[in-house]
Amino acid sequence: MHLWLQVLVNGILQGGILGISALAFSLQWGVMNLINLAHGTFQVLAAYLTVLILQHLGLDPLLAVPLVFIIFFLGGYLVQFFLINRVISTNLFMTLLLTYGMDFVLANLMILFFTADYKSINTPYANSSWQLFGLQFPIVRSVALLFLIVLSVLLWLFLEYSRPGRAIRATSMGTEPARLMGLKIPHVYALTFALSSGLAATGGVFFGLSNAFSPASGGPLTVGAFVVTILGGVGTSWGPLVGGLILGVLDAVGSVIFGPTYVNVITFGLLLVILVLRPNGVLGRAG
């Protein structure tokens, strides 16, 4: 009994890590129909940035989150405005190609600047946990889940009630009506990418706290975000949370029942079944 409770907790907490990584991916996809293949590498870059901040400014990674968020927000705005916007109106797949190229460039620039050595964000609490009812709650994972919940709420409030948020939502329904409403689409897109870059970076900090990483670690993160986004439904504020929890719990329970080597069979097999039965995700409208 205790085993299963702990496994359930493990799954839920892994869901937090997975979900926080998918927030940005889901937003870009939902608003701009943009699948960002450089998503995972953005997160790895954020993890490196956090290491630098910790080393040079001595700022705790969790306190550094706002700073990392702002840096990525600004960087993301520029990348979208000057690079992605140039092709986003031409063809759906050209943006895919562009982000593929960006992924290559970013990952290899990181090798040049940070070497290919493995790093990890090391703080006293990174490997510690809280104990409750005889169950272990790793601090970083628990905080990640809290962050994910708070960010999901904030994102929902922002999109629902703020002016720029409503502009983003209007644009996601179609660029023509948005233009007629007097919105400057390139800026709305840039704002969206800026926001999602900041969110991606936040996820990157937690990834760096819970894993060792090298410049090549981005690929699996992108695939993970892809899966979580679909499970939760594209373009919803709650999707990443729901998708993350489902995937996390499923992996944890499945890996204990069938052995960890079958985790991917379970994850992707189930994903196929869900997609065929409910093509718009668990939260989405039925197929």
Add this chain to the structure above:
Amino acid sequence: MKRQRNMFLAACVLLLALCIPPLTNDYIVQVGTEMAMYAALAGGWNLIGGLTGYPSFGNVAFFGLGAMLAGALSVNAHWPYWLAAIASVLGTGVFALLLGLPLLRLKGHYFSIATLALAQATLAVVTNTKFLGGGMGMSLPIVGSPGIFYYVMLSIAVLSALITYLLIHSEYGNTLLAIKSDEVAAQAVGINTVLAKSSAFALSGLLGAMAGVVYAIWQSYIDPPTVFEPSITVLMLVMTMMGGAGTVAGPILGAVLIGILTQLAMAVSQNASSLVLGLGIIAVVLFLPKGIMGSRRSGKGGKRRGKNTFPLRG
């Protein structure tokens, strides 16, 4: 007239390609073999992704399954390789056909993610199946010469281009185009879209498996992480988009261009060749945003303006 000139050109290019082994050296033949392999793979992707408008992210599943199945049948079941190859290609084709039926009900990005899941699940199953090498990979005997593999890969690439050409200029091609531009309307006028889509997917799988079985014996060692590498799918897509989706020559052009870029990058830089490759891809996207051939057959699926597929809900 136009058609004749195209034919003439195609013949010239083919003749040039045929002359590569006797006129150049083994290295260029090796690179040529890889380009031909990717041209075949991208051509296969083009059938489902370019012509039909179903952006598959999992075509590497067919390549990988083809390679591993052929390897296992020849190494573990001691079949002669030609027989193992045929069985593997047919088996993979059936696999694609059967999985296409449920998967092709999905649209757009949902189809993408489903095919990505398909590839990952296939990789996981192969890794856990003892008969298929169980993650240890398989060694095949060294046979043939570089020239032979080049010609075989080239034939598959030509076959893939030929299939695309015949499809485009047939009733069936119009069906696929109809599916791409408006599937509901196509169904309304009585087109059996399920059959059309599934057979395009199966053809795509057949071509992938063919490239896979030749790759296995050409490289003489295969293991699941290498032959199921997700970036192989991404390359098929990148090459097709770069050359021009939905065209006959697009995938070939893309494969040749990426092939040259890769080799150039490795020649120019010893420690940052991937960086050069990435910059090259970005440059192509910025300066040729419609692909080299232009996206002439693009239906609604390829356009971004207008209404979005996923209205954002708070």
Add this chain to the structure above:
Amino acid sequence: MLKPRKLAKALGASAVALTLILSGCGTATTSNNTSSTAGTITIGAPVAATGSLANEGKLVHDGYTLWENVVNKQGGLLVDGKRYKVNINFQDDQSVATNSASLTEKMYTQDNIRLFLSPYASGNIFSATTVAEKHKVPMISGGGGAKSIFTRDYKYVFSAYPYSGDYLGSVLDLLKTQGVKTLAFLHADDVFSKEADQGGEDYAKSHGFDVVYSAQYPSNASDLTSQLTQIAQKAPDALIGTGHFQEAVLLVKEAKQMNVNFKSIAFTVGPTMPSFPQTLGKDAEGILGASLWTPDLPYKDDIFGTSKEYADLYKQTFGVNPDYHSAMASAAAELMGLAVQKAGSPDPQKVRDALAGLGTVHLFDGDFTIEANGSISGLKLPVVQIQDGKAVTVWPGSFSQNFKDFPLPAWNKR
């Protein structure tokens, strides 16, 4: 539908470009190549500088380079009474196996290189060695030792690495002396990890250990907490992890988070690399690593001197301490040098025969014998333990005096 003129231009241009560019860079590189005529022996090495293997690729690259530097500083390789400069031609395979093969082909065909050192990682070695075997030129592995590389009856493939399945023997011998009885094994699903784990489990069972848990996880796993929870229920004395660096770090982090304690923890990959203690801080203390070489070993040779001197020179050249990846690569390069000297010429066939006939050699990394299939045997593998942030040799023989922290203190007592 298709615009014929555009098609024509594009196809024609790319075909011309293909031939021009490829033959173009071919002549460019060949003209630089002055092998044998000007007294230079060129050795090709398709080693990853970018991509997912860039980290270990760099270590292998530096290992090869150090040999090149030292030999040239000593005036070159003395072959048949004449001094030859050595030159290692590195090419970045971008961590992609097919590139390892095509670059080997390129160096053979266009650069006229006839001697090769391998890339890093078993998959890439498989691809590259196939090309070497086809052209009947020797390639020595300085980047991995999967047994299946050597069960193919190849005649031109040699190695400086022991079989992956032998890695864990020394660790288990050490644990045996401490009275460890029950073991849990966790391993990744790639060739190297599977071979190493299988070898380790077989050795454990035949040496009186009790394997109470064994599981395989997919490479790049990002969460193993539930496996640790399961293992905790079996309460084994020691955890043996066989996977990649990031998974070793993940297991330590999560073992602490889940408060799962062991008397001992050992990994095949991880603890030997300087980034392991850097990454984990004091949580890395006391953890064992199966190693292939350490600077403390009592071996020496004419090129590098003692193991210690090798390590000092490496540190002086590259600014970091070497781990076994670099040492093994240097040993592979050294084997190539020995073979060329014994053959009396850089002729590939003669070098191949010399390699096959080297028998037992004594290098700075140890004494070992070249087997008929090209692999090596007899290398005594050391074990390291992280002590005060450094990897200290604690096995074999009298090094065991250095061994401490047994049983490992509980995570919350650190």
